[in-house]
Amino acid sequence: MPQAPSLEPAIDGPVFAPKPVSPPARPLLAQFGAATLTAAYAAAMGWVTGEAWSMGQGTVPLLLLHAVLAASLGQALGLAAWWLPVNALFVPAAVWMRELDIAPAWFFAAFVGLAALFWSTHRTRVPLYLTSRRSCERLASLLPATGEARVLDLGCGFGGVLLALHRLRPGLRLTGREVAPLPAWIARWRLRNVAVADVRRADFWEEDLSQYDMVYAFLSPEAMPRLWHKACTEMRSGSMLVSNAFPIREADPDLALPWAGAHRSPLYVWRF
Numbered sequence: 001m002p003q004a005p006s007l008e009p010a011i012d013g014p015v016f017a018p019k020p021v022s023p024p025a026r027p028l029l030a031q032f033g034a035a036t037l038t039a040a041y042a043a044a045m046g047w048v049t050g051e052a053w054s055m056g057q058g059t060v061p062l063l064l065l066h067a068v069l070a071a072s073l074g075q076a077l078g079l080a081a082w083w084l085p086v087n088a089l090f091v092p093a094a095v096w097m098r099e100l101d102i103a104p105a106w107f108f109a110a111f112v113g114l115a116a117l118f119w120s121t122h123r124t125r126v127p128l129y130l131t132s133r134r135s136c137e138r139l140a141s142l143l144p145a146t147g148e149a150r151v152l153d154l155g156c157g158f159g160g161v162l163l164a165l166h167r168l169r170p171g172l173r174l175t176g177r178e179v180a181p182l183p184a185w186i187a188r189w190r191l192r193n194v195a196v197a198d199v200r201r202a203d204f205w206e207e208d209l210s211q212y213d214m215v216y217a218f219l220s221p222e223a224m225p226r227l228w229h230k231a232c233t234e235m236r237s238g239s240m241l242v243s244n245a246f247p248i249r250e251a252d253p254d255l256a257l258p259w260a261g262a263h264r265s266p267l268y269v270w271r272f
């Protein structure tokens, strides 16, 4: 049985080291920093920034300056390389959208839709993406062909994994927990006729893992240390933890099923 590792950070650096800026705050900081520097430059040049942002004289050089500054600040704050074009293009795209004269209600609707879909991704650091059908088949192959094994999908998204498992192994007792409202509602609706399924909108960190024979996770590298700690503390002997794509640095898996398809994400299995 694996031992639960400590989640306390080891103190081997200066005790009064500055607190790092949290990852979700970094793009905001890059944009505000770039906007402040660009506005200062515009003021020094005698341009009126309010006019510049609405495609007047001086707009293009200011937008270019803002793009370069925002991208550079983002990199300096330690953001991944894919943030570079996002930071560079954010304000130019916003100014361009203003010119399209789209009713504000559309932006509000898009914001509400995206919030319902991704909800607290900025906090959980786990976005929504879906397990492939092939991985569901591999997952089912890890379970006994008959019997009532209990399976939990941590962050069940639209419920696709649970539905596929129900079709492949009808005897399974299935549980899904999903924090984002829209996917949780869709998952509940898709599994509404499956009597053995319990799908709810809830935080899976609140779930007791000792009730399950298999716990399935398709999360992100950020969530794995905490998940391993929880699994070691709660999962009972004979059960298994399966992670799609993301290994656990602290523990080699007992089994790794390589995936030869387009997505190349293996399934890692730890037996308790």
Ligand SMILES: C[S@@+](CC[C@H](N)C(=O)[O-])C[C@H]1O[C@@H](n2cnc3c(N)ncnc32)[C@H](O)[C@@H]1O
Pocket: 118, 124, 126, 127, 128, 129, 130, 131, 153, 154, 155, 156, 157, 158, 159, 160, 161, 177, 178, 179, 180, 183, 202, 203, 204, 205, 218, 219
């Ligand atoms: C990568 S998706 C996987 C979806 C589904 N399990 C699949 O494999 O198709 C991860 C999901 O976990 C959800 N999630 C992240 N943190 C969560 C938490 N603490 N409690 C419940 N759901 C969470 C996200 O909203 C997202 O829908």
